Amino acid sequence: MQQVVAQHGFTLSLPADYHAATALAYHGRDPAGPAERWQGNRLDKGLLLHGAPLLLQLEFDAGQVHAVFSGSALMDWPALLPAAEPAVRRMLGLDGQRENWQALAESRPAVARLLAGRPALWLPLTAEPFEALCWAIIGQQINLSFATSLRRSLIQLAGLPIAGCALLAHPGPAEVAALQPEQLTALRFSRSKAAYLLGAARAVLDGSLPLAALAGQSASEAERQLLALHGVGPWTARYVMLRGLGFADCAPIGDSGLATALQRFHALPQRPDARQTEQLMQAFAPCRSLATLHLWASLSENT
Template sequence: MTDTTLPLFNRLKERLASSPASLPSIPSLASAAGLSEEETAALVAEHAQLKPAAWMERERIGFATRLLLDRERSATSIAESAGFATDAGYQRAFKRRMAMTPGDYREALRTSRFQLRLPRGYRKTEVLAYQGRDPQGLAERVEGACIHKALMTADGPAILHLDLSGTHVDASIDSTRKLGRHSVAKLHMDALKILGLTGDAMAFEQAHPGLVEGRRGLRVPLISTAFDALCWAIVGQQINLAFAGSLRRHLIEVAGTPVGSMKVHPTPEAIARLDPSDLTSQRFSRAKTKYLLAAAQAVASGALEIEDLWRGSAIEAEARLTAQHGVGVWTARYVLMRIGFGDSAPVGDSGLATALQRLHGLAYRPDATETAKLMDRYAPWRSLASMHLWASLHG
């Protein structure tokens, strides 16, 4: 099914991205695909790892945010162009996806401060722990309930501050340069990724109450760029978290872009310029160094186009990633999970296998094949299920 359906999925994706109003409903999507609604749902689940309604809403809101960058477009015309039948439906979907109203979003593009709404039951503890996993981190730090993240924009580096101490998230931006509307829009999306606000946990929680008991509201924090996610996955292969954190910190130290007292994660070009000894002298293995530099060179040259993978097919994305030397299924699926695909379990992960062993009372730790079978029951939410299983190891 995969080889024959990828071109069809890509055609639907391109049409939805460029003209969402031409596909106003799931029946119209199915008609455009030449499939039944059930077959269309299977197609979208296989590639986008979403239900059709969620996929269409995501693409419509993405289209609307691009139109909101135009100061002259009216709210009504934007809603219609994005394919919403009513303004009320547009407003609800926008708040659900962007954690603010369209009007607040347009206003935020003019400033260096904005507020994000948090869903009911949102769990801050795990997000703060993930962002603060390296207490000496250069690209991200956590102080109390505040996350500080160094990020790159089209106008230069900036530090995004996210204060989670209240019922809303208070976001502020520090930069030595004036940031344009596109840069602020990018940082707003980065904030949603960091906080795990790009997906909805409710359907999964309703389907698997036993697994989520005591952890309702848990989210999947995403990594701001796919290249950062790929580097982190390569660095973390077959070593513990503390050691992986120290290696990543060194990588950022030698190749990152300074901003204030922090550094932005290195670009592919910056890592590609490194000499292997820059890494092997700091406890990077020769194999890890080789894989990391090869990945950076592939992305920098355009041979591996990575930043838009999240918009397309998970199957195509995994194939592109695993074609890269040193990137196996575990690495690829970890990247997919951290860039926003909702049904990507990093099978082969030792922690995931241990959690499944405990959950099912097994006398042995399942291998990758059995882990994949045990995770099948959590489709189409295997990314979030993985987060819950990892969290179960810590009580």
């Protein structure tokens, strides 16, 4: 029996100089991703909203974005809808960080040089924090192409179907925690990576890692709790804080791309190590998250 699908939409006005391509490229970065499709000015994203599998359609048009959530009509939509706009705003990076970053450029030469006439970027976040945690663990010590393949496999294995849609919602902690290690190792996950991922999901599920609540704590406390998780090191913790929790002053120390970008930015003879990277990023405090995004972006520029 075919499920009845309900749709609920709204339109958000965007800043006059909003750069939609940043959000579209981030969320649609895997062309074969089973949870997202990006075409032109439109993004379709399968996600969980308070545990409910939904399709989010975002379409950018002349200073605004049209957002439509769709899913089974049997879901408790009155309970879900208050979370809809905040989810879109976090995915688009509309959290005020950019204004602070632009203001910092007026008083900080390093920031002004990093911008150097380029538009200040926004910092898109994952649809929910657990998605960033999964990606950070999956991406440990492997190249981007392999990490993308593993993420795709995880979503195909544990993602949730969405009524009326071919995309899957990225799995939540309950779906990942229910997996067996052998299911992941059969998909080319290493034994250690499988164990870290399942352990993280179980910690979020049982409340020993209150992931969503970490965004309301201090950065040092959030990092402490993330580092207490088996298999989570400084890079993983910082990435989750940056892309999943939205901390404004967070640099993923140990990231090879960040180190390479800093080497180019400062014309250093060699890539800085973790200690040197930490020191160099101090010049961008308290906006090291957006500084990281700009440094990453600089790697694709002609030099």
